[in-house]
Amino acid sequence: MQLIHEPLSRRSEVVLGVAGVLGSALVLELLIRLEIVTGSGLPLPSAVADQARGLLGDVDFWSQILYTLREWMLGLAIASVAGVVLGGLMGASRTVFKLFALTVEILRPLPAIAVGPLLVLLIGDGMLPLAVTVAIACTWPILFNSMYAAKAVDPVAIQTARTLHVSPLGILTRIRLPAALPFMFTGIRVAASIGLIVAVSAELLLGNGVGIGGYILLASTSASNLDAVYAATLVAGVMGVLVSVLFAVADRLLFGWKAGLAP
Amino acid sequence: MTEHTTERTAPASLELEAISKVYGVTRAIDEINAQVPAGEVTVIVGPSGAGKTTLLRIISGLDTPTTGRVLFDGSPIKGVPDGLAMVFQDYSRSLFPWMRVEDNVAFPLRRGVEKAERRRRVLEALQAVGLEGKERLYPWQMSGGMQQRVAIARALACHPRLLVMDEPYASVDAQTRAELEDLLLEIQTRLNVTVLVVTHDIDESVYLADNIIVMSKAPSTVQEVIRVGLARPRDQIATKEEPEFVHARAHVLRLLRGEAEPEAATPDDTLEVGV
Amino acid sequence: MSAITRDRAVRPAPSAVSRRIRRAGSSAILPLVVPALLVALWWWGSESAVNGLFIAPPRDVLDRTLSDFLSPHPGDLFLGEVARHDLVPSLWRAALGFWLAVVVGVGLGIVLGLRPVLAALFQPLVHLGRSLPTPALIGVFFLLFGTGDWPKVLLIAFGVVWPILFNTIDGVQGIGTARAHVASVFKIPSRDVLLRIVLPGAAPKIFAGVRVALSLSLIMMVISELQKAKNGLGYLLVYSQRNFDYPGFWTVLVVLAVVGIVLNVIMIQIERRVLAWHRGVTAQHD
Ligand SMILES: Nc1ncnc2c1ncn2[C@@H]1O[C@H](COP(=O)(O)OP(=O)(O)OP(=O)(O)O)[C@@H](O)[C@H]1O
Ligand SMILES: [Mg+2]
Numbered sequence: 001m002q003l004i005h006e007p008l009s010r011r012s013e014v015v016l017g018v019a020g021v022l023g024s025a026l027v028l029e030l031l032i033r034l035e036i037v038t039g040s041g042l043p044l045p046s047a048v049a050d051q052a053r054g055l056l057g058d059v060d061f062w063s064q065i066l067y068t069l070r071e072w073m074l075g076l077a078i079a080s081v082a083g084v085v086l087g088g089l090m091g092a093s094r095t096v097f098k099l100f101a102l103t104v105e106i107l108r109p110l111p112a113i114a115v116g117p118l119l120v121l122l123i124g125d126g127m128l129p130l131a132v133t134v135a136i137a138c139t140w141p142i143l144f145n146s147m148y149a150a151k152a153v154d155p156v157a158i159q160t161a162r163t164l165h166v167s168p169l170g171i172l173t174r175i176r177l178p179a180a181l182p183f184m185f186t187g188i189r190v191a192a193s194i195g196l197i198v199a200v201s202a203e204l205l206l207g208n209g210v211g212i213g214g215y216i217l218l219a220s221t222s223a224s225n226l227d228a229v230y231a232a233t234l235v236a237g238v239m240g241v242l243v244s245v246l247f248a249v250a251d252r253l254l255f256g257w258k259a260g261l262a263p
Numbered sequence: 264m265t266e267h268t269t270e271r272t273a274p275a276s277l278e279l280e281a282i283s284k285v286y287g288v289t290r291a292i293d294e295i296n297a298q299v300p301a302g303e304v305t306v307i308v309g310p311s312g313a314g315k316t317t318l319l320r321i322i323s324g325l326d327t328p329t330t331g332r333v334l335f336d337g338s339p340i341k342g343v344p345d346g347l348a349m350v351f352q353d354y355s356r357s358l359f360p361w362m363r364v365e366d367n368v369a370f371p372l373r374r375g376v377e378k379a380e381r382r383r384r385v386l387e388a389l390q391a392v393g394l395e396g397k398e399r400l401y402p403w404q405m406s407g408g409m410q411q412r413v414a415i416a417r418a419l420a421c422h423p424r425l426l427v428m429d430e431p432y433a434s435v436d437a438q439t440r441a442e443l444e445d446l447l448l449e450i451q452t453r454l455n456v457t458v459l460v461v462t463h464d465i466d467e468s469v470y471l472a473d474n475i476i477v478m479s480k481a482p483s484t485v486q487e488v489i490r491v492g493l494a495r496p497r498d499q500i501a502t503k504e505e506p507e508f509v510h511a512r513a514h515v516l517r518l519l520r521g522e523a524e525p526e527a528a529t530p531d532d533t534l535e536v537g538v
Numbered sequence: 539m540s541a542i543t544r545d546r547a548v549r550p551a552p553s554a555v556s557r558r559i560r561r562a563g564s565s566a567i568l569p570l571v572v573p574a575l576l577v578a579l580w581w582w583g584s585e586s587a588v589n590g591l592f593i594a595p596p597r598d599v600l601d602r603t604l605s606d607f608l609s610p611h612p613g614d615l616f617l618g619e620v621a622r623h624d625l626v627p628s629l630w631r632a633a634l635g636f637w638l639a640v641v642v643g644v645g646l647g648i649v650l651g652l653r654p655v656l657a658a659l660f661q662p663l664v665h666l667g668r669s670l671p672t673p674a675l676i677g678v679f680f681l682l683f684g685t686g687d688w689p690k691v692l693l694i695a696f697g698v699v700w701p702i703l704f705n706t707i708d709g710v711q712g713i714g715t716a717r718a719h720v721a722s723v724f725k726i727p728s729r730d731v732l733l734r735i736v737l738p739g740a741a742p743k744i745f746a747g748v749r750v751a752l753s754l755s756l757i758m759m760v761i762s763e764l765q766k767a768k769n770g771l772g773y774l775l776v777y778s779q780r781n782f783d784y785p786g787f788w789t790v791l792v793v794l795a796v797v798g799i800v801l802n803v804i805m806i807q808i809e810r811r812v813l814a815w816h817r818g819v820t821a822q823h824d
Binding site: 007099101106234236238239 | 795797
Binding site for chain 2: 714716717719720722723724725726730734735738739741815816818819
């Protein structure tokens, strides 16, 4: 079996990627048009693309997108603060770790979405219960990565700094924090992608017609409007891809030095 | 070990004919012509980036030369030649951490070798490198030197006719390195196998070699082939004090620094140093 | 400062045994402090005038959980009425969807991971799949696959396959040239390369993906039962809420947490077995 391959150039990767997307769409289009696969509700790529184009020209849909984005950012912000603080403390102190480890293990498997309806009951309508649902889902990756982050610093680096007479404060700000930041950021980056999915799902399940999820909810009520469901889902997916690309770029720009550490 | 000589066929020879390698626009190897005589230890030295690893990859069929060809026992190679085994520089990556030592060593033997025979060969190879009793360990439970021994045992278990090693001792400590050098010479004599080693270490090159191929910096050519006539078995202290050793070492060093003119190649193209 | 040290020196040093007992005691109690506080908070919330309506008292929830989900009859495998009616079908569908995702994700991931051209072709689609809010497709899945269990199983599989697929591709591509060279120099046959190099080499990454998928499949399980369902924990969640049966609602949350914890423990045990070598390697590098 061939395990060794010349790595593809960046350019051919991009070309192949585009070809893959267009090719798959074309194949699906043909399969449906030639009635090789049949059934109601199949996504005809051209129709979905049409619909998506329509959505992106629609001011009302844009306001839904913005609503989802605001909700997502609020949730991510809450999660970042909670995750970094609690995770950082858990990583830095054995006692705090022991205090919270079991609790975290108990609460983490709870599907955030299932808690959502309760939040609506307790907090009331509006964006806040949605954002808190997002925050619950986003907290865990941030918390775990922050926990590792607090331990990430190489003891040799600290010893080196000591021999160079760096003050304890200097060690915290110039060694511990820089060592921890990339890991924390990784957590936030992972959470960001999860958060967007949860945001749309939460709108879908508990919202009252707001956000992209709300739009999909309304569109799914009529079976004739399936292309709109597909299109809105696709838009949400593409948004997710863009978000993760943005975060990946930011990661590279901010913490490029980290790559040098990779074993 | 006599009982195995029947199945172990004669050592292989190599000829490198006008090998060149171009990566995109960089010409890594300009032209290499050399011989690796059967049953001897040939060492390749050269400055960093000279294309030594590239050359080994070409010889072992992992890569193809841009021009030229490799003759294995007189016939051009297609892919990895049968009877070639390789010890990689990076033992921590070339051993499989999910297999125990015995499974690592037995791994290349799986095809067409009886289970009992496999077991016998594994034990034989581990014994040859002094690792009896360690077969149930995982590689990561061992020191670097021991891991490299496992890698050597894995190559030996295949009963190779040509053993190729790329800087095999670059990441072990000096003491272990000396032990492994002696081990290699001893195994080479006992099993009668052709050995081709790349090294950065000039002392090591002279100590191990029957022939040293000195490469120039990239785009590389063969600067000189030095024949080392030091007696075997060699000794880490006594051999290194011999005038021939000292002379050869200085000569290689000068070549690498570009201070010495290569001694004009005689028609039979090798020359005895210090004799 | 010196007074304190002197004081310490005078006091008889605690024996190693008593020190160990004390440490064991504190490490047994410490983890329970926060859960106890949370339960207290829960109870306090249930007593409050404003929100008490929606917050069932912990005691009631515990009773409900025991009576609904457990039974004294060995014939029912000690499963209560609700457990048999809702929990078991839920878990069954989740398990089916999860396994489907594992098989497809790992299989496809290996194929793509071994071929850079294929990987490059499908990379954008894998990224897109990972970012899709799958719950949005629930209605579509019912339309495409009819009613009953299949649309739910397939929705779960579709929702959780992406992290497995993505991580498998990543893991296979990360096997490394050194190991690839070993495989070709020693002429390892394809089957062995696949089963003994590629799969174990990619296993740590695959497991990471499978772990994410496992917790996701619990979420997808709940979501798939929120519509057009006749049973299941998700159905119960909606049903109890509609009937203002808040103890029932809280009971489902508790059961979900328990299921999550149990699955997590199982997963950790499997990982321990399969990835023992990996822990050894990483411990060595620490
Ligand atoms: N896959 C490759 N693609 C492009 N260039 C390469 C590749 N492999 C090697 N080179 C180039 O070929 C030259 C020779 O590399 P090689 O690794 O063979 O040198 P080397 O003699 O083994 O060096 P060292 O002693 O440092 O190991 C270098 O300039 C290197 O940059
Ligand atoms: Mg090299």
